Amino acid sequence: MYTVTNTQPNTERKIIFIVEDNETYSRSLKTFIQNYYASLYEIEIFPIGEMCIMELSRNPTIIIIDYFLNSKHTEANNGLEIIKRIKLLKPNTNIIVLSSQENLDVISETIKQYDCTYIPKNQAAFNKIKLSITGILDREKPPAFDPMN
Amino acid sequence: MKNNESENSTIEENSSEANVCDLKDLIEMMNGKRHLIKEIMNTFLEETPKELLSINDAVSKIDYAGIKKISHSMRSTVSIMGISILDPILKEMEDLGTMATDLEKIKILNQKLNTVCQQAIVEIEQEALSYN
Numbered sequence: 001m002y003t004v005t006n007t008q009p010n011t012e013r014k015i016i017f018i019v020e021d022n023e024t025y026s027r028s029l030k031t032f033i034q035n036y037y038a039s040l041y042e043i044e045i046f047p048i049g050e051m052c053i054m055e056l057s058r059n060p061t062i063i064i065i066d067y068f069l070n071s072k073h074t075e076a077n078n079g080l081e082i083i084k085r086i087k088l089l090k091p092n093t094n095i096i097v098l099s100s101q102e103n104l105d106v107i108s109e110t111i112k113q114y115d116c117t118y119i120p121k122n123q124a125a126f127n128k129i130k131l132s133i134t135g136i137l138d139r140e141k142p143p144a145f146d147p148m149n
Numbered sequence: 150m151k152n153n154e155s156e157n158s159t160i161e162e163n164s165s166e167a168n169v170c171d172l173k174d175l176i177e178m179m180n181g182k183r184h185l186i187k188e189i190m191n192t193f194l195e196e197t198p199k200e201l202l203s204i205n206d207a208v209s210k211i212d213y214a215g216i217k218k219i220s221h222s223m224r225s226t227v228s229i230m231g232i233s234i235l236d237p238i239l240k241e242m243e244d245l246g247t248m249a250t251d252l253e254k255i256k257i258l259n260q261k262l263n264t265v266c267q268q269a270i271v272e273i274e275q276e277a278l279s280y281n
Contacts, residue, residue: 025225031185034179053168068221099222121225126178 008046013041015058019065020098021047025121032126033133051080056090062136064068064129067099069108073093080110087114094136096129115124165268169265171231171273186281190273193230200226204242208252208259216255217246223262232269238262 016033020026026045033043044060046052053099067079067131079097086093095114099107100121111118119128172186179185200223207215220242227235243259245251 020225021194022222022225022230024189026190028175028229029191031188033181035182035185066225068218084272100221100228121228123174123228123231125228 005051006060014062014140015042015044015060017052017060017063017065018043018045018054019049019052019063019069019079020045021069023047024065028127029126033129036130036136037133043100048140049079049085053082053085055099056086056093059090060093062094062096062133063139064098065098066108069138081116083110083116096132097124150239157176168272169232169234169269170276171233174231175207175229184279187277189229190277190280193226193273194270194277197226197266197270198276201263204262211248211252213246217243220246230269230273235262235265238265240257 009119014053018026018029020029023146026047030043034040046054046055049065052065065079065082065086068083074090076129079099083095083097094114095110097107097116097118099118107118110116117132119125119132157245175189176186179189190236202217204219204223206212207219222240224236224239224243227233227239238258238261242262245255245258
């Protein structure tokens with residue numbers, strides 16, 4: 001009896017959206033993720049949450065979103081509004097919320113209510129994002145092939 | 150006033166004596182891959198002058214909401230480049246912007262922000278040359 005076990009995260013056809021209006025941060029994060037998951041199908045950056053909502057039909061596996069989104073586009077919705085709309089339209093999407101917001105009460109309510117992962121924007125953020133992405137992709141791995149079953 | 154002058158000179162002295170950027174975390178995050186590090190340095194060099202223009206504009210227009218939002222956003226930029234000296238400055242600007250108060254203090258902090266960012270740009274430009 002033998003079992004073929006896939007030990008790599010399943011990145012085939014997986015799409016990640018990054019919703020972040022700080023260009024240095026979003027481009028650095030995209031480069032970082034591409035470096036670790038070279039076989040990901042696509043990583044797309046959206047500086048405005050509304051643009052991400054318009055592209056939800058592409059079924060991103062993970063959306064990484066800044067909680068405090070409207071620093072440049074003052075008329076844009078903040079992260080909380082965008083998270084609500086994502087979960088309404090695509091409830092199974094995995095959401096990672098980033099923030100340097102100190103008021104954790106507001107964020108922890110959002111995390112609980114919308115089943116998000118929260119990662120504070122500090123020096124350790126990218127490595128925590130990597131762990132979170134690996135965890136999500138592992139959960140979505142197809143079951144191991146067992147020819148006896 | 151004396152305190153403010155003293156704070157200013159401390160920042161300037163510190164800035165001229167030692168590097169304001171610490172790229173250790175960035176290099177580690179990118180597994181030391183020079184082309185990736187260079188790409189991020191170039192993004193920083195493109196975006197930081199624009200961010201400074203935006204915050205200077207907000208300060209000159211006494212746009213507290215703008216000061217709050219831009220200083221909050223810039224905290225992300227400085228975390229990538231390890232410019233830890235700027236985090237408390239940006240945090241204070243964000244807090245004062247939120248409370249819409251103490252424009253004079255905001256102006257002093259903004260001056261420090263500009264000084265340190267200019268030094269960071271020079272450092273990163275020099276560092277980027279060694280990544281060619």
